[in-house]
Structure formats: structure tokens, C-alpha cells
Amino acid sequence: MDSITQALLGAALQGALLGRVQGRRALLYGAALATVPDLDVFIRYADPVSQMTFHRGFTHSLFVLTALALALSTLVMAVARWRWPDHGYRWPRLMLTFWLVLVTHPLLDAFTVYGTQLLWPLGVTPQSWAAVFIVDPVYSVPLLLAVAYAAVRGLGLRSRQWLGVALVFSTLYLGGGLAGRMAAEQRLQAALEAQGVTVSEVKAVPMAFTSLVWRVLAKTPDGDYIEAVSSVLDRDAPEMQRLSRHIEDARLLDGVMLHERLRWFTDDWLRYDIIGDALVVTDLRMGTPGNYNFRFQMARRDAQGQWQAVTPSRWREDDGRSMFDREQLTLIWRRIFTAQPPLPLATWQTRFLGPQGAQ
Template identity: 30%
Template sequence: MDSVTQVLLGAAVGEVVAGKKAGNKAVMWGAICGTIPDLDVIGRHFLSTVEALDFHRGISHSLLFAVIISPVLGFGIRRLYRQSNATWRDWTILVFLSLFTHALLDCFTTWGTQLFWPASYRVAFKSVFVIDPLYTLPLLISLVWLVFLPQNSGKRRKLNHAGLILSSGYLVITLVAKYQANQVFENSFDVQGIEVERYDSRPAPLNIVLWTVNVETDKGYYIGYYSFLDEDRKIKYDFFPGNHELLGEYGAYKEVKKLTEITENWYTVEVADHGIILNDLRFGQSSGWEAGEGNFVFAYHIYPTVSGIQVDEVEKNFKDGRKMLKQLWRRITGN
């Protein structure tokens, strides 16, 4: 999830664990610890493109990291606030739960989280977009309100619990919505005679009303959309040839093998002026998505160099963001 949401979730967890004993200090340290896992983005500055992708949501989002770092940070925070009623145990639990809930929340998004690192498996429920206001707002409202109340206030506890219950309940609703959308998609496969090898669904940006599905067949990939506000369940699918054979000799390089592994083999290949472009299908297209046109949000330029190959992420283009949001809203409201 986005950093703001993770800060808010960490702050709410901090209040639950040590709010009575440390007041807003617990909220502050929960917020700080809630954003620590995302510091793995610094990997972009000293790792290659593929290495940074593999590093993201890796060790820093794992249970092992939380278990090891929590008592250390807990000890340091306790040293800062020796006069506080919060003990080393309290601060250690606060740190652990702030780190763990960060990773757990990320598991609901598309990218996936190596919760059980060093195992390479990424947990990904794919039921929430990385930014979802309906999840974030209950946490934001309750926390902005409660930080102005005394730390021993019962109303403070109730506000925080309400924010957490509403946001957590929303996560449950997203799983139910995903299940219902999948039922519609599966029925459409049968009706349209699409021989599916596997499929993968997720919500469109900023909502859980509009859902998108990627479908793999022996001929290539289909991408379709369904809104719960559609007048019917007739889903229009756009076809994208895989063209995996265009990898050619590039496919023998470990960087490319790792890249295709990261995409979970949801990728297409196209010829570029110099080298090839590998498109990650999991995150859709940034423009023209309604008509199955436009560039994919995540794409990678692979090209030869003197020493081997180079893999660069293709620069994203969101210049016409307002138009894209209008298209998104129009599609959310039904076909």
C-alpha cells in the first residue's frame, strides 16, 4: 500500500499497544515503524533494475526481519523514554506489530510480499489497489481526532478501534468482491469459449467496483474488465499475443529469467528499435486501456551491450492523468 496508509496503520497499531502508557509517543513510533519496510526502495540507487525489483517487498517485509529487529528497536526506544510507563516488552511488541501489519497489508495488493523470506514465494491476495481511499479514510479520521485527546481517554481507545475495525472490515469486503467478480469472469470464459490455462484478477485503481482479469491461453493473453454496475455480464476481452519467442538469446541471461519470474510469467514481448520490450501484464495499461491500446504501466527495455545485456524500466507516462481518471470513473459506473 501507499506510504501514507502504512504510516496511519502503524500509528493505529502503536496506539493499541502502548497508547495508554505512552500516549502520542506510541502513535509516533508506530507510524515510524510502519514505514520502515518501505525503505527497501533505496535499493534502486545501488542495485540493477531487476535486482531492485526482486529486493522490493523482500527481506524488509518478512516475518524474520520483524522478529530480529523488534527487540533491538524496542530496546532503543525504551532507552529514549526511561520515564515512560511503557516497558521494553511494550515497545518490542509495538515495533513487531507495526512491521508485521505493514507486510500483511501489502499481501492484499498485486505485487506480492515475501512474508516468509528467505523463501521466494510472494503472498498476494490481489484484492486491493495500492491506493484505496476507502481503506485509508477511517484510519486517517480516527487518528487525527484521537491525538488531541488525553492518553487515558476512553474515547481515544474507541476512536482507534473504530478506525481499525472499519478498515479491516473493508479488507474482508474486498475478498468477497474478488470472489464475486471471479464468478462472473469464469462464467464469461464458458460463454465465449475461451480455453483458459489460468487467470488472474485484481481491482482497477482506487476502487473495488471495477475489476480486471488477465487470461492465459495457448495462443496468448486476454484482458477484460467487469464493473458491478455494468448493465450486463457480457465482458469484452482484448487479445495480446505473448510473442515469448522474441526473447531469443536474451532468455538465456539470468536477469531476464529473474524478470520473467517476477512477472509470474504474465508478460508479452515486442520488438524495439534497439532490443526488445517486455511488458508486465499484471498492472494493466496506463492509457488506452478501455480499448486495449496504449503502453503497459510496467515495461522493461532489454538490449545488448558490450558486456552482455542491459535491462531498464521504461519511463511511465501519466501526463494526461485527468483524462485517465475520467475514463476510469466512466467505466466504474457501468458499461
Template identity: 30%
Template sequence: MDPVTHGLIGATASQSFANKRTFRAAVLTGLASAMLADLDVFISDASDPLLNLEMHRQFTHSIFFIPFGALVATLVIWWLVKKYLTLKETYFYSLAGYATAGIMDYFTSYGVQLFWPFTDQRFSLDIISVFDPVFSLGIIILTGIAFFKRKRNYAWLAIAWMILYLSFGFFQQQKSTRIAEEIASSRGHTITKLIVKPTIANQLVWSVRYESLDTLYTYGIRLFPFSEPIIYKGETAPLLDWRDEFNNFKGTILYDDIERFSKLSDDFLIKHPDHENVIGDARYSMLPTTLSPLWGIEIDTTRPDQHIDFGTYRDASPEVRQDFMDMLFGRKIP
């Protein structure tokens, strides 16, 4: 999730059991602690562009790192709140705030290494966008009221709001999944892999991508309560058999980097349609119906012993934005 929402959720967790004496200091402690986990975005190496992607949502988001992350947060924050909190209180409020970071990212896409170091597998539920203003607004209002009134009842209402909103996302996803399976069945496709996730900043338009016989199919599905679903047929593209295509480079840094990127992309790799020599992560695009990856790696076979370049390829043109808004408000006719 975005850093602001992370901080607000951490503040909510801390204030949910704070008393009036410690209330506001607890809020600030929980807010800062929850945001601390995302400092992993600064772990990078200019010579190895994929390192930053691998480290984000890694050890700092593991459930096993929570006690240590809370300890680091305590040592940093206590000097600011020691007039209001004991060291023990600071640690427990930090623990409550920090614990929310990895868990809340688990509800989004991309994946979190929740059980690092025992496994480097990324887990995600894909039921809420990394940025959802409706979700965040409810937390802002209720957490803000709790802060000014110093009443934890409002914090519990904020938690209830989060549970309600995430539950709505879960049911929307399940409905989208059933529709996706029906679409594939009607076309005689056997689904090998399926990704169903919300598009940016909403729970109404869902992105569907499924693999069948090494081909990737995309659909957009608009689900508005008490209305019939609107299905937008998208593009298709062959998935890249990178192991075969780059077999001659096995043992090189080039091959290893493609393998690393494939793992980060859950093996949903395609050739970017608009950028030559770019392999893209096909799970993400500006529209749910297109296969123009938002990011990818540029392959230079003349430099097999150097790390690949990583780039972003977002197309936020007025036409793309208009297409998305038409889907969101149901104005686009399939």
C-alpha cells in the first residue's frame, strides 16, 4: 500500500488499545513504525537494477522480522516521545504499528515475502489496489477523529471499516474469478495460470489475465453492486519461452537476470509490443485489456556478462485515461 495509508493503519492499530494519557504519542509511534518497513525501497545497487525489486517487500515485511523491526522503530522514535511514553510502552505501540506493514501489503498485489527467511516465495491476495482513495479516506476520517477526541472507539470503527472494505474486495474478486473461468470455458481454454486483481484506485473494474497453451489472454470486468457485469475483451499475446530463446546464454549474468525477473513476475513474461528488446511483466498495464507492460528489462545480447537494464513504460496519455474512466463509470460499451 502507499506509505500514507500504511502509516494511518499503523496509527489505528496503536490507538486501538491506547489510553488517554498515551493516546496521541501512541498514534505517532504507530504511524512512524508502520512506514519504517517501506524504507527497503532505498536498498539498491546502481550496477544491479533488479536488486531493488527483489529487496522490496522482503525481510522488512516478514512476520518473523516484526519484533526486530519494532525494536528498531522504538530506538528511533523513543527520543521523540519519551516525555509521554516509557520505553516499554513505545515498544508495544511500535510493535502494533510495524506488524501491520507486511500484513496489509499481503492484501495487495506484487507479493510479500511473509515467511522470509524460511522461503522466498511471495504471497498476495490481490483484493485491493496498492492505492485506493476510498479505503484510505475512511481510515483518515476515523483515525483523525480518534486522534482529536482521544477515544479509541473510533479506532475500532476504522478497523471495522478496513474489514468491511477488504471483505467487499474479496467478494468482488471471487465473482470476477467465476466470470473469468466461465469465459475461458466458453472459449475452450484450459487455464494454466490465472490472475484476478483490481485496477488502480477502485474495487469496480477488475483485471483478468490467464494463461492457456502458452498464450496470455486479458479481460476487464466491471462489477457494480446490483448490476449486470460488463465484460471487456482484451488482447492476447504468446508468453515468452525465455529458457529456450536464451538457452545459449545459460551461465551468464544475462541469463541469470532474466531468470530473476521471471521469478519476480511469476513467469508472466512477454515481449513488449512497443519497445524492441524489452521483456515485460505482463501482469501489469495501464488498462486491464491491454498487454503493454508497465515495466520490464532491456535485453542486450552483446553484453551477456553485464546486468540488464530495468525500465518503466507507463502510458498515461489522455486516450488511455479516458478509456479507463469510461470503464470505471460503465460508459464504455463492449
């Protein structure tokens, strides 16, 4: 999730659990502690694929953060006994608070589609539960209101109760997002079964700023993928299109470690496009139909016609377009309530990806 939401969650947790002892400072301390896992953004890597796949790594590990909470709570207790004999802290509650503030950061991140390495250093595929968009006002605003109320009124019983209510609501909202994702996946699978189409994997991801309309992806055994859009209010089958992942072009990256790492990080939700003399690899999970957030040039054809892997770079055509195209998002949000007219999925593919986008 975005950094502001992470800080609000940390402030709400520490305020609810330690507000009686720390007062308003609990909100500040919790907000600061909750941002610690994102300090890895200051680590600079040699290429954007490494930057993407090492983010949410060791600093988001439940093992590392549990050890940090243990060390931090022990240190605070030692300092408090020395400086403030009547501090009012109890180590179990202090440890629980620090642990929750820290580990809820990567857990909340895992509810987005990006990918979070909760079990680092184990080499399991990063968790990508895709229940909410990376910025979701419905999740964040109740936390903001509760924290603001506590900051103004102090951390009395009423404020701590409101913080608890906001935390319960936010947790239930995440559960609702999971249910919405599974329902969207089931709608697409049912529609494909009715057409006699076999798929090997299905993954739904929420559209920008809402969990009411979903982009649903499905892989076919022959290397194609299906991209569909489904609203929670739908009664009919979702609109969809079938496209090629061009996986035969992945052979040009055989043995390239960064390509293998990208496949691992994305659970192989990748598409390959040869654009001129460049091989562009696209992460299909993030973005809107045809307008994907992460595209990388990973190979180039030389003057002799031979393909060579290159240091990855971000691929972005210089047309001034935004990842959050206003016209596209307007049609997508309208899609929450009505399926007519259908979204111009094929037009978007061609518009954002060029002629090869509709292939």
C-alpha cells in the first residue's frame, strides 16, 4: 500500500494499544515505526528489474521484523526502567505492539498485487493476494479519521475505541476484497467453461482505486492469455479478449538470471513483444487493459541480426501518456454500474502497445 496508509495503520495500532501510556506520542511513534520496512526504497540497484524484484524483500520478511520487534521492545524496556521507573510499560504488550506495527506493513502490502517476500530468505514466490489496489480510499479514510480524532482529542478511552473500530473495519474490508477477487475469477472461469476454453491459471486484480471492478487474467495451455473485465454487479459474462504472450520469444533470454528472477517474482505472468530491434518484457499483473505499469527492454538485435541480452531498462514510448489515463479510467469506473457499451479492450491494446498489442 501507499506510505501514508501504512503510517496511518501503524499510528492506529500503537495508539489503540499504547495510547494510555504514551498519549498522542503513540500516534507519531506508530506512524514512524510502520514506515521502517519501506526504507529499502533508498537502496539503489543497477537496473529497474532488480529494483522491482528486490523491493519488499528482506525488510518485509516476517522473520526479520519479528526479530526487530523483539530487539526494540527489549531496548525500550531497558531504557524505560533506567530513565522512567514509573513508565507503566509491560514487556508483553510492548512487544505485541511493536510486532503488530511492523508485520502488518508487509501483510498489508501482500494484499496488493505487486509481490511481497514475507518469508525471505526462503525462495518462495512473493505473496500477491491482489485484494485491494495499492491506493484505496475506502480502506484509508476510516483510519485517517480515527487517527485525526485521536490526535485532536487525545488518547482517552473514546479515542482508543474509535481506533479499534477503524482497525476492525479495515480488516473486514480486506476480507471483502479477497471475496471479490475470488468471485471475479469464478465468473471468468464459468464464462470460459461455457465456451469450451481450457485455462491453466486465473488471476484477478482490482482496478485503480476500487475493488468493485476487476481485471481478470487467465493463461491457456498453448501460451495465450485472456484478459477480461468484470464488475461485482455483473449478471452477464465479462467482456474479454484472447491475446498471445509470445512465449516463444522468451527463448532469447534463456539463461539470463534477471529474466529468471522476473519470472519468479511475477509468478510468470509475463508477455514478450519484439518492437523493432528490442525485446520488451511486460508484467501483465499491474496496470489497466493494454496500459501496463512495468515493461522492460531486456534484449536487443545487433547489426548482424543476432539477439543479445542487455542491462534491463524501463520501456516507455515517449508519447506523454500516463499509467493512469483519464479517459480509460472514466470508462472503467463507469463499468462498475453498466456493461453497455462494452469496454474497447482491443482498441486499448492497439493504442497503448502499438500494432503488436492486439496480437
